[in-house]
Amino acid sequence: MFSLSSMPSTSSVLSTYTTFAASAMLVRTILNEVQTITNQFIPQKLQDILSSKLEGLFGKFSDQLTLIIEQSEGFSVNEIYQAAELYLSTRITPSIQQLRVSQAPGEKSLSVTINKGQKVVDTFEGMQLTWELVTSEKQKTSLDYDSGLYASETAEHKSFHLSFSKIFKDKVLNKYLPYVAERSKAIKETKKVIKLYSLCAADAINLDHPSTFDTLAMDPVLKQALIDDLDRFVKRREFYSRVGKAWKRGYLLYGPPGTGKSSLIAAMANYLKFDIYDMELASLRSNSDLRRLLVSTGNRSILVIEDIDCSIELENRQCGGGYDENNSQVTLSGLLNFVDGLWSSCGDERIIVFTTNYKERLDPALLRPGRMDMHIHMSYLTPGGFKILAFNYLKIKSHSMFDEIEELIKEVEVTPAEVAEEFMKSEDADVALNGLVDFLLRKKEQTMKCEEPKVDEGTQGNEEENESLKSEEDCTGQKRNNVNKKKKKKKKLKSF
Numbered sequence: 001m002f003s004l005s006s007m008p009s010t011s012s013v014l015s016t017y018t019t020f021a022a023s024a025m026l027v028r029t030i031l032n033e034v035q036t037i038t039n040q041f042i043p044q045k046l047q048d049i050l051s052s053k054l055e056g057l058f059g060k061f062s063d064q065l066t067l068i069i070e071q072s073e074g075f076s077v078n079e080i081y082q083a084a085e086l087y088l089s090t091r092i093t094p095s096i097q098q099l100r101v102s103q104a105p106g107e108k109s110l111s112v113t114i115n116k117g118q119k120v121v122d123t124f125e126g127m128q129l130t131w132e133l134v135t136s137e138k139q140k141t142s143l144d145y146d147s148g149l150y151a152s153e154t155a156e157h158k159s160f161h162l163s164f165s166k167i168f169k170d171k172v173l174n175k176y177l178p179y180v181a182e183r184s185k186a187i188k189e190t191k192k193v194i195k196l197y198s199l200c201a202a203d204a205i206n207l208d209h210p211s212t213f214d215t216l217a218m219d220p221v222l223k224q225a226l227i228d229d230l231d232r233f234v235k236r237r238e239f240y241s242r243v244g245k246a247w248k249r250g251y252l253l254y255g256p257p258g259t260g261k262s263s264l265i266a267a268m269a270n271y272l273k274f275d276i277y278d279m280e281l282a283s284l285r286s287n288s289d290l291r292r293l294l295v296s297t298g299n300r301s302i303l304v305i306e307d308i309d310c311s312i313e314l315e316n317r318q319c320g321g322g323y324d325e326n327n328s329q330v331t332l333s334g335l336l337n338f339v340d341g342l343w344s345s346c347g348d349e350r351i352i353v354f355t356t357n358y359k360e361r362l363d364p365a366l367l368r369p370g371r372m373d374m375h376i377h378m379s380y381l382t383p384g385g386f387k388i389l390a391f392n393y394l395k396i397k398s399h400s401m402f403d404e405i406e407e408l409i410k411e412v413e414v415t416p417a418e419v420a421e422e423f424m425k426s427e428d429a430d431v432a433l434n435g436l437v438d439f440l441l442r443k444k445e446q447t448m449k450c451e452e453p454k455v456d457e458g459t460q461g462n463e464e465e466n467e468s469l470k471s472e473e474d475c476t477g478q479k480r481n482n483v484n485k486k487k488k489k490k491k492k493l494k495s496f
């Protein structure tokens, strides 16, 4: 049976309240308790008036201020609530007893948030701040379209209560909350699943390419220069707007097949957390296709135009494809016009990457700065690159066979893809390295064979004809190099 003596006296309520640093939230808790006890004989209206008077009274004495951050404001989401939720997931301390854990489809990591009633204490520039997740139930009325009747349901409404000393009000609003928003943006970036869009697939797919700058075998100075360039680019929003330029950057990746151009694009996307839009000119059927794809590219994305030398051939009608039903061809110059105009002016923080196996075939107008700001040569494997691959695949940093292999790599043109292929054959370092030595020796022998002039009666001394006598299959790559070298030689002779 309820008795008045069991009800806490006002003075005991006040002393409890003072002991806990006059926290507004504590007051609310106490009021709730008092309310529960008095519910039976004090009408609701009177209770509300008493509550608000008491809260006002306590608030006057309290040095604490509480900001209420609602989950949503009307129909729109409250971005600071979402930011706080993400930020607090990195502020979980052992004192927290309940957490909510979930995983969205396609997400790689679990998302962990505090549960209702749980508090997180945070510190920032000498301030102490307490976060609490508070939930309440709200009646929601919605129209049932089938029956045409309005239905009422109870929905859980969440809010964060952020309490701190009143003297820090301005600092919290102007520095702490922007900091929370900034941190949550960074956390979101690390959790972001990178998407790959292409014309061939109706929907975007998750990019699961494991390539990173650490796993890439390429010239370390060039690699660092590229990383620095990307870092500078993403930090320069104000700069681009001040100088009146579209916030975009172009890179040309060139080098033989298998030297890592695609791997580098994936490494760039993984580093920046940018989505990739892969555009093969040959698969574009019409200019409207092209326009649609370009307009749909989001901010913070990399637009890739692969094999641009083939695109040029396409323009010269050698590669085939690229026609729409009206026979209006998608050309490289058309594409570049769209990219320079429409695409550049309706988005932010975008990167465009062109790749080619034959830089020398490109028109210099295409290579101009602004369109291709940095040219990156993906070369045949170097001894330094070999060590990166040996570490990636075999987890070794040194081995007695390294010297021999490094010498061979200096003599033979071998791509990182070829060496990677050899390393895939065995996880045993000795076996894999022996296999690689055999492969390099075979390649060296083949190269030497291709370079030897084959002496033949009647064709003696005629290098061009000697070349045609070599086996096409064995010497194609090497022959191309030799022909290029010879062309350069001829050019030199002409110009001097």
Ligand SMILES: Nc1ncnc2c1ncn2[C@@H]1O[C@H](COP(=O)(O)OP(=O)(O)OP(=O)(O)O)[C@@H](O)[C@H]1O
Residues within 6 Å of the ligand: 215, 216, 217, 218, 255, 256, 257, 258, 259, 260, 261, 262, 263, 264, 357, 378, 415, 416, 417, 418, 420
């Ligand atoms: N520089 C590199 N560093 C690490 N791995 C590499 C590198 N180059 C190639 N590889 C390996 O070889 C495979 C094929 O390379 P990739 O497709 O990136 O070359 P590419 O230059 O884009 O070739 P293509 O011009 O034929 O498209 C990669 O998946 C990777 O395993």
